[in-house]
Amino acid sequence: MFDVHVHAAPDVLARIGHDDQIAAGYAAAGYSGFVLKAHHESTVGRASALARSTGLDVVGGITLNRAVGGINPAAVLSALSSGGRVVWFPTADAHTQESAGLPRLGDLDERLDRSVLAVPPVLDEGQEAARNAEFVLDLIAEHDAVLCTGHVSGPECRWLLDRAQARGIRRFLLTHPSYTVPGMTPQEIAELAERGAYVEITAYQLFHQAGMTPARLADVARAAGERLVLASDAGQPDSPEPPAALAQLIDALAGEGLDRGLLRAAAADVPRQLVL
Template sequence: MFDVHVHAAPDVLDRIGFDDEIGASYAAAGYSGFVLKAHHESTVGRASAVARSSGLDVVGGVALNRAVGGLSPATVLSALSSGGRVVWFPTADAHTQETACLPRLDDLDPRMDRAVLSVPPVLAAEDGKTERDIMLILDLIAEHDAVLCTGHVSATECRWLLDEAEGRGIRRFLLTHPSYTVPGMHPMEIAELAERGAYVEITAYQLLHQPGMTAARLAEVARAAGERLVLASDAGQPTSPEPPQALENLIAALGDEGLDAGWLRGAAGETPRRLVLA
C-alpha cells in the first residue's frame, strides 16, 4: 500500500500526529510508503527525514500557494532539485477555495489580504508574467519527470493543465480529488480526462468530511476512473482516523458498493506507487 496524500504536523492546522508519528503508523500498517503534503510549505526535507528514520519510501513536494511564492518556477525548481516528486497547483489559495469558503491561511489573521491564484483560462488575459511562469513550471515538471497534481483549481483549469501537460510530455498527471467540493467535477467529465491519461484521486477525507458525499457517489467516480483510479487518505485531521486506517475504511466502503477488492487495493498500492516512483 502507498498513500499519495497525507498531512502531518507541524502545520498551520491541527494534525493528528507529527511526521515521525505518521511514518510509524504507516510502518506498523505494512505500507511501503506515502506522500507527505502541506498546503503552505515544501515537504521535501521533512519527507527525506522520515524516509531515513522509518525505512519507508516517503516522498515530498510542494503546493503552489502564496506562502511558498505562489506560481513560482524558483519554488518548483528548488523542490524538484532537492528530491521532491510532486507539484500541486494551488490548493488553499486557489480562487475556487475562496469562492467555496473553504479554509485558507488568510483566515488566521484579518490583516492578511484575500488574494487568490488561478491558471489559464481563468487567469486574467493581461497577466502575461504569471502565464509565462506557469509554462516554465510545466516544463520543469516534465524535465524532472515529476507528478503534476491539479490541486483545487476549477474543472476548466484542470482540463487546460492536461492539455498543456500532454503537449510537454508530462507522463504523471493526477486529478486531485476531482469529485471534492473543489473542483466538483461530474463523473462524465472525470471519465473523459481519465481516457486521455489522467489519474483520478478519491480520498477518505471526502467520505469523512465532504458534505453530501456518499460511498455510492464515490463508487461512480471510481468506475469513471477505471484503471486510472488512485485511492488516498488525505487524512491527518484530529477528527479523522489514523491515515492508514482512513484509507482502509475507504477501500471497505467502496467494496461494499460492489467494486472489486483486488482493483481497489491496486488503486491504493501499486498504481499510486508506480505513478510517483516508477
C-alpha cells in the same frame, strides 16, 4: 500499500500526529511508503529525513500557494532539484477555495489580504502568472515529476492536462476532482481519465465532504477505471489514523460492488508507480 496524500504536524492546521508518528503508523500497517503534503510549505526536507530514519519510501513536494510565492518556478526548481517528486497547483489559495468558503491562510490573520491564485484559462495567457505556470510545467516535465491539480477549477484542470501532455508529462493526477473544489462530475472525470489523467478519491471525502456518499464515490471510481488512485488525505484530528482511513475507504467502495482487488491496486501499485 502506498498513500499519495497525507498531512502531518507541524502545520498551519491541527494534525493528528507529527511526521514521525504518522510514519510509524504506516510502518506498523505494512505500507511501503507515502507522500507527505503541506498546503503552505515544501515537504521535501521532512520527507527525506523520514525516509532515512524509517526505511520507507517517503516522498515530498511543494504546493503552489501564496506562502511559497504562488505559481513560482523558483520554488518548484528548488523543491524538485532537492529530490521532491510532487507539485500541487494551488489549493488553499486557489480562487475556487475562496468562492466555496473553504479554509484559507488569510483566515488566521485579518491583516493578510484575500488575494487568490488562478491558472489559464482563468487568466489572460499573456500575464506573468500564466507564463510562470508554463515554466512550472516545463520543470515538471524535465524532472519527470508528478503534476497534481490541487483545488483549481475543472477548466483549469483541462488546461493543465492539455499543456502537460504537450510536454510529455505522464504523471498527471487529478486531486480529488469530485471534492467540493473542483466539483467535477463523473462524466467530466471519465473524459480526462480516458485522455490519460489519474483520478484521486480520498477518505477525507468520505468523512468530511458535505453530501458525499459511498455510492457517489463509487460512480467516480467507475469513471476513473484503471486510472483510479485511492488516498487517505487524512491527518485531521477528527479523521481516523491514515492507514485506517484508507482501509475504510476501500471497504466503503467494495460495499458498492467494486472489485476489492482493483481497489487495493488503486491504493498500492498504481500510486506507487505514479510517484516513484
